[in-house]
Amino acid sequence: MNKTIESRFDGYMDIESIRKRVILRPEPLTDLEALPPLIGAELLNERLREIYLPTEFALNFIHEMIGLAYLHNLKVFSSEAGYAARIFKPPEVEVLPVCFTGLAGVGKSQTIAALRSALPPPVELTCDLYQGTVELSSLWYASARGKASGKQLLVDFVQGSGHDVHGGTLKKLLVECRRLSNRDGVTQVVLDETQHINTGEGASKVTDILLTMAAIGPPVIFVSNYSLVHRLFRRNSEDKQRLLSEPRIMLPDDPKSQDWADYVNECVRVSGDRIKVGKDEFAAELYRSTFGIKRLAVQLIKLAYIECRAAGRRRIELEDLHKAYRSSTYTSNARDVEDLQLEAISKGSSKRLDLQCPFDLPVEYKSNVVNFARADRDQRVQARVFESSATEAERSILKHIVLPEEKAPAKSTRRVPVPKATDEDLMRSFRQYMESPPSGPKKPK
Missing domain, CATH: 3.40.50.300 (P-loop containing nucleotide triphosphate hydrolases)
Incomplete structure (x- = not known):
C-alpha cells in the first residue's frame, strides 16, 4: 500500500x-557520602528505580x-x-x-x-x-x-x-x-x-x-x-x-533464577558497590525480605543504606538489611512478605485476596517458591531453637566459635602410599606369626 x-x-x-x-x-x-544520609538514601532510591532488566x-x-x-x-x-x-x-x-x-x-x-x-x-x-x-x-x-x-x-x-x-x-x-x-x-x-x-x-x-x-x-x-x-x-x-x-x-522472579541474580547484581553496581555482603548471600536475604517484589527490594536497600550511615559506615552489611526489615517504615510491607511466604507454604489458606493469584499457577513455580520458603523457615526455626536452648555462658562462647564454613579451606594432604611388600617381607611376617605364642579364648564377661 x-x-x-x-x-x-x-x-x-x-x-x-x-x-x-x-x-x-x-x-x-x-560521592553519596558527601550528602546527608536521608538525601543520599533518596538519591539511591531514585537511581535504583530506574533499573529495568527485562525478565x-x-x-x-x-x-x-x-x-x-x-x-x-x-x-x-x-x-x-x-x-x-x-x-x-x-x-x-x-x-x-x-x-x-x-x-x-x-x-x-x-x-x-x-x-x-x-x-x-x-x-x-x-x-x-x-x-x-x-x-x-x-x-x-x-x-x-x-x-x-x-x-x-x-x-x-x-x-x-x-x-x-x-x-x-x-x-x-x-x-x-x-x-x-x-x-x-x-x-x-x-x-x-x-x-x-x-x-x-x-x-x-x-x-x-x-x-x-x-x-x-x-x-x-x-x-x-x-x-x-x-x-x-x-x-x-x-x-x-x-x-x-x-x-x-x-510473577516475582524465582529465588534461584538468573533473572533475580542479574537484578541484584545490577543493584549492587548502580549503588556504587556500597553493599559489603557477598552477592549470593545478599540476593538470598533480599529475596527473603521482599518475596522477590522489586519495588520492595528498592525500598529495603534504601532503608538499609540509612541504617548503614547511622552506624558510621559507607557500605551496607547484612545487619543493616535486618534492621531495615524490622523498621517502622517497612512494617506494613514486612507483614505482606510474611503473609506471602505463609500463603506459599500453606497452599492458599490465607484470606487476603490481594496476595492470592486468582488463576492457577504453573506447578514448577509453586514448587520452587515453596521449597525456598520452607527451607528458609526450617533454617530459622532450628537456629532459634538452638539459641534459646543454650545457657548464657554457652551463648557467649558461641560468639567466639568459628564455624567450619567460615574457616579458610585447608590444603588437602595426600597420604604417603604404603610400600609394596616383597616376597621376603611376606615370608618373614609369616614366620613371626607362626613363632608367636598362641592366645587363648577370652573368658565371657
Missing part, C-alpha cells in the same frame, strides 16, 4: 532487538504484544480501499482484552512502559484520502486512576487525537474512537492501574469500562492487581469469558 506502512514494523519484531531497546542500566552513584517472562510478553499489534496493522492497512472503509465506516469489532495481572510492585507498569518504548515510534503518513499528513501512533495509553466511566476514557482518546468533544452519547463517542484509531493506525490500547477505578456498585462499573475499551477495535491490555481480578471472577459467565480468557500473570 505504502512504503511507510510496509516498513513500519521492520526491525521491531526481533526479540533481541526488543531487549536492547527496553533495557535500562543507569550510571552508578558516586524472560517480560521479554516474551512484550514480543507477543508487538506481534498482536503487527497483525492488527496488517488488517487496518490491508489495502487503500480497506483503509478508507475503516475510516468512513468503521466496523464494529469486539476483542478479548489481555488481562495483565500480578502482585502490587512486581513490575507490571515498568513492563508496560517498556512495551511503549519497544513499539514503532510515530511516523507521518501521506494518503490520497485527505490533505496533508497524518501521524500514525502505535499505541493509545490511559491510566484508569481517577476515571469514573468508559465514556470519560473515550473522551480522553478523542481529545488526544486533536479533536474537540462537545457532548455526545457513548455510542457516538465509540464510533468516533473507532474512526480515529483506524485513521491513525493505532495498533494497541493499554489501560493501566485499573484497580483504581471507582467501582461504585461492585465490579459492574469496571466491567462496563473494560467492555467499552474492548469495543474500540485494536488489541486491548488492561493492567490490574489481583484484587480487581478477584472481583471480576464474581461476575456472570458472559463477562468472565470476555475479560478473563486471556490472562498474562507476572
Whole structure:
C-alpha cells in the first residue's frame, strides 16, 4: 500500500532487538557520602528505580504484544480501499482484552512502559484520502486512576487525537474512537492501574469500562492487581469469558533464577558497590525480605543504606538489611512478605485476596517458591531453637566459635602410599606369626 506502512514494523519484531531497546542500566552513584544520609538514601532510591532488566517472562510478553499489534496493522492497512472503509465506516469489532495481572510492585507498569518504548515510534503518513499528513501512533495509553466511566476514557482518546468533544452519547463517542484509531493506525490500547477505578456498585462499573475499551477495535491490555481480578471472577459467565480468557500473570522472579541474580547484581553496581555482603548471600536475604517484589527490594536497600550511615559506615552489611526489615517504615510491607511466604507454604489458606493469584499457577513455580520458603523457615526455626536452648555462658562462647564454613579451606594432604611388600617381607611376617605364642579364648564377661 505504502512504503511507510510496509516498513513500519521492520526491525521491531526481533526479540533481541526488543531487549536492547527496553533495557535500562543507569550510571552508578558516586560521592553519596558527601550528602546527608536521608538525601543520599533518596538519591539511591531514585537511581535504583530506574533499573529495568527485562525478565524472560517480560521479554516474551512484550514480543507477543508487538506481534498482536503487527497483525492488527496488517488488517487496518490491508489495502487503500480497506483503509478508507475503516475510516468512513468503521466496523464494529469486539476483542478479548489481555488481562495483565500480578502482585502490587512486581513490575507490571515498568513492563508496560517498556512495551511503549519497544513499539514503532510515530511516523507521518501521506494518503490520497485527505490533505496533508497524518501521524500514525502505535499505541493509545490511559491510566484508569481517577476515571469514573468508559465514556470519560473515550473522551480522553478523542481529545488526544486533536479533536474537540462537545457532548455526545457513548455510542457516538465509540464510533468516533473507532474512526480515529483506524485513521491513525493505532495498533494497541493499554489501560493501566485499573484497580483504581471507582467501582461504585461492585465490579459492574469496571466491567462496563473494560467492555467499552474492548469495543474500540485494536488489541486491548488492561493492567490490574489481583484484587480487581478477584472481583471480576464474581461476575456472570458472559463477562468472565470476555475479560478473563486471556490472562498474562507476572510473577516475582524465582529465588534461584538468573533473572533475580542479574537484578541484584545490577543493584549492587548502580549503588556504587556500597553493599559489603557477598552477592549470593545478599540476593538470598533480599529475596527473603521482599518475596522477590522489586519495588520492595528498592525500598529495603534504601532503608538499609540509612541504617548503614547511622552506624558510621559507607557500605551496607547484612545487619543493616535486618534492621531495615524490622523498621517502622517497612512494617506494613514486612507483614505482606510474611503473609506471602505463609500463603506459599500453606497452599492458599490465607484470606487476603490481594496476595492470592486468582488463576492457577504453573506447578514448577509453586514448587520452587515453596521449597525456598520452607527451607528458609526450617533454617530459622532450628537456629532459634538452638539459641534459646543454650545457657548464657554457652551463648557467649558461641560468639567466639568459628564455624567450619567460615574457616579458610585447608590444603588437602595426600597420604604417603604404603610400600609394596616383597616376597621376603611376606615370608618373614609369616614366620613371626607362626613363632608367636598362641592366645587363648577370652573368658565371657
